[in-house]
Amino acid sequence: MKMVLWLLISVGIAMGAYVRIVPSDPTRWHVAPEGVDRDFRNGVVRVVEAAPGGLEQLDHIARATPRTTVLAGSIEEGMITYVTRSRVFGFPDYTTVQHDGDMLRIYARSRFGRKDFGVNRQRVTHWLALRQP
Numbered sequence: 001m002k003m004v005l006w007l008l009i010s011v012g013i014a015m016g017a018y019v020r021i022v023p024s025d026p027t028r029w030h031v032a033p034e035g036v037d038r039d040f041r042n043g044v045v046r047v048v049e050a051a052p053g054g055l056e057q058l059d060h061i062a063r064a065t066p067r068t069t070v071l072a073g074s075i076e077e078g079m080i081t082y083v084t085r086s087r088v089f090g091f092p093d094y095t096t097v098q099h100d101g102d103m104l105r106i107y108a109r110s111r112f113g114r115k116d117f118g119v120n121r122q123r124v125t126h127w128l129a130l131r132q133p
Contacts, residue, residue: 016090019091019092020085020090024071024094029072029081029096029111030071030072030081031096033096033098033105033106034107041114042109042120043107044120044121045108046105046106047105047106048103048104048106049102050103051131054099054131055075056075057132059075061130062127063082065084068082068083068085071094078098079096079097079098079099081094084123091112091113092111093110093111094111106127106128
């Protein structure tokens, strides 16, 4: 019984370490958002009107979000992808924001698991609510 318990603990520690140290490939995650507003099991797409300086505002908001870093892109490029890690286990979620004409396209999704329990939708909704008109 102790052997099984130690095996389970070891597997849990190994999985936790893997989630935290696995590299994030920008060529896979820094992709332009496509489509219209939609929710799916592990993410969300939102398309909203871009106020002047809209990408800059969202960049400021995203960078102020705890456990969030820039994976790739820039304001000058017109598209930025952020990695936000969950508090306890450090699971990475990727959010790409693109300035496309007079619209902002936002694509947030989780890397691991089939379901994100609405975390990406909540983050995007919160970021959009913090924008200045």
